Amino acid sequence: QSVLTQPPSASGTPGQRVTISCSGSSSNIGSNTVNWYQQLPGTAPKLLIYSNNQRPSGVPDRFSGSKSGTSASLAISGLQSEDEADYYCAAWDDSLNGPPFGGGTKLTVL
């Protein structure tokens, strides 16, 4: 069981806005920045958001991240079929001395 908690699934229709939550504690999200990874079927994870709300080059601005206290959220606006993937949050944990991942959220585009 991960120290970061995500809902196992989320869904939306094309064009909608979807949010995925990530809940942690003072030793991880509460004291370090949050990152999000996107894993398309059959591929390696890809960095989607780093430092709570920063997008690497090439990531569309439809993807945004936020953090408040010991929780974080990933928002996807203008949902597209190509966004159907697994999404993982992660944050360094000062107790573990490492970066645990959340359990992952499977996003379905209806």
Added chain:
Amino acid sequence: QLQLQESGPGLVKPSETLSLTCTVSGGSISSSSYYWGWIRQPPGKGLEWIGSIYYSGSTYYNPSLKSRVTISVDTSKNQFSLKLSSVTAADTAVYYCARLVVWIAVAEYYFDYWGQGTLVTVSS
């Protein structure tokens, strides 16, 4: 463009040691501000951080695997390696290597480059 490539046996017998190597190209493994890590993903399940290493040899391991894991680095070959001992079927997974950006001053830690992953099956 930085690239990482995992290599090693795809099949390991129970109780034996799993050994994988990650070869880094397009950049130096000795760069400051970067650690290098291993992550695994059992079939149909989520990601699990295994451990990370700095080019100097300093390591961090997931406490749940620490007793069985050894990560080492060979700067002359621009490679780092994973050894996981006493494996069982529960260790069957896709194993990824990745670069870990570490910027302590602003509490930033994230994996920015990943290998494609290699499936390791534990079976007799």
